[in-house]
Amino acid sequence: DAGVIQSPRHEVTEMGQEVTLRCKPISGHDYLFWYRQTMMRGLELLIYFNNNVPIDDSGMPEDRFSAKMPNASFSTLKIQPSEPRDSAVYFCASSLGGLAGLEQYFGPGTRLTVT
Amino acid sequence: AQSVTQLGSHVSVSEGALVLLRCNYSSSVPPYLFWYVQYPNQGLQLLLKYTTGATLVKGINGFEAEFKKSETSFHLTKPSAHMSDAAEYFCAVSETAGGFKTIFGAGTRLFVKA
Numbered sequence: 001d002a003g004v005i006q007s008p009r010h011e012v013t014e015m016g017q018e019v020t021l022r023c024k025p026i027s028g029h030d031y032l033f034w035y036r037q038t039m040m041r042g043l044e045l046l047i048y049f050n051n052n053v054p055i056d057d058s059g060m061p062e063d064r065f066s067a068k069m070p071n072a073s074f075s076t077l078k079i080q081p082s083e084p085r086d087s088a089v090y091f092c093a094s095s096l097g098g099l100a101g102l103e104q105y106f107g108p109g110t111r112l113t114v115t
Numbered sequence: 116a117q118s119v120t121q122l123g124s125h126v127s128v129s130e131g132a133l134v135l136l137r138c139n140y141s142s143s144v145p146p147y148l149f150w151y152v153q154y155p156n157q158g159l160q161l162l163l164k165y166t167t168g169a170t171l172v173k174g175i176n177g178f179e180a181e182f183k184k185s186e187t188s189f190h191l192t193k194p195s196a197h198m199s200d201a202a203e204y205f206c207a208v209s210e211t212a213g214g215f216k217t218i219f220g221a222g223t224r225l226f227v228k229a
Contacts, residue, residue, distance in 0.1 A: 004158070031215055043159075043205065043219045056216060091158055095215065099166060102147050102209045104217060106158030 004107035006092050012113045018080040021110045023092030024073055033104060034067055034077050035091040043091075049075065050097065082114045117142045117208045121220035129228045134178075134193040136223045138206030141187065147209040148189045149217070150180055154202045162204070165189065176200070201227045 005024040013019055025032045033048040047057040052069045060067070064083070069075040079086055089111050093104040122137035140146055147166050151159040163174025170182040176199075180191045189206060206220040 033217075042221045045216065045219075048216065050215075093158070097215050099147070102166070102215060102217070103149060103161045103164055104159075106151075106160065108156075108158050 004092055004094055004105055006090075006107035006110050008110060009108060010111050010113075012115065013082055014115055015083055016081045017114075018078065019082045019086075019112060019114075021077040021090050021092075021112070023075045023077070023107060025075070025092070025094030026105055027073065028096070029094035029101075029105070030097040031095045031104075032069060032075050033093040033095075034075070035093065036088045037091060037109070038088045046077070079112075082112075084114045087112055087114050117146070117210050117218050119206050119208050119218055119220035121204075121206050121223050123223055124221065125224045125226065127226040127228060128196045130198055131195050134191070134196045134200065134225065136191040136204050136206075136225065138180075138189045138191065138220060139187050140189060140206070140208045142208055142210075144210075148180075148182060149207040149209070150174065150178070150189075150191050151205045151207060151219075152202050153205065153222075159205060162191070196225075196227050198227050198229065201225055 007022045034046040037043045046059045047067045049069045067077045089109045091109045093106045095104045118141045120139045149164045150162040153159045163172045165172045165182045173179045178193045203222045203224045205222045207217050209217045
């Protein structure tokens with residue numbers, strides 16, 4: 001399997017612009033997670049899905065952030081409008097779920113820079 | 116609520132020396148515990164996990180961790196450090212009641228000196 005795929009790997013945008021990050025989870029995985037990593041705050045869970053349904057979005061920082069999972073093989077994280085403080089590395093991860101599948105498989109991340 | 120505390124944001128060891136990275140957790144239910152490693156410019160990858168059974172868990176690259184319920188600890192060790200072990204290490208606990216959310220520690224950066 002190719003693993004979790006994220007695109008783009010790097011994104012540089014100006015404040016106020018819309019940013020869309022994309023993720024393709026490992027085939028057959030029922031759970032998908034979006035994380036944000038910064039030096040100051042470490043690794044933060046933003047939202048996670050089970051069978052394409054959002055389960056917990058309590059980590060989404062503001063209404064400017066939204067996430068969708070239209071099908072089992074694709075998810076997006078959108079920031080509109082973007083702000084400099086959104087600069088971070090965003091990771092997508094997937095897992096099988098269930099007690100036998102708790103470990104998460106991470107994508108390579110998208111490094112977002114908002115100027 | 117579950118939480119994870121990693122003691123020491125940075126640890127430096129000499130090549131060939133023992134590696135010990137400390138992790139303590141808080142959980143109201145039997146925990147499921149993990150160690151992940153992150154190399155520069157990469158995502159996290161699983162080193163090892165504890166779910167049930169044997170409390171000494173062996174992982175990849177010669178790492179192991181021991182679950183000690185009485186101490187609420189899950190420290191990561193490796194007998195002999197290698198230069199390639201330099202990375203950031205994250206301890207994590209999974210919450211399975213009502214979902215499969217994982218709480219990550221703040222991470223410990225391991226430096227290995229030649």
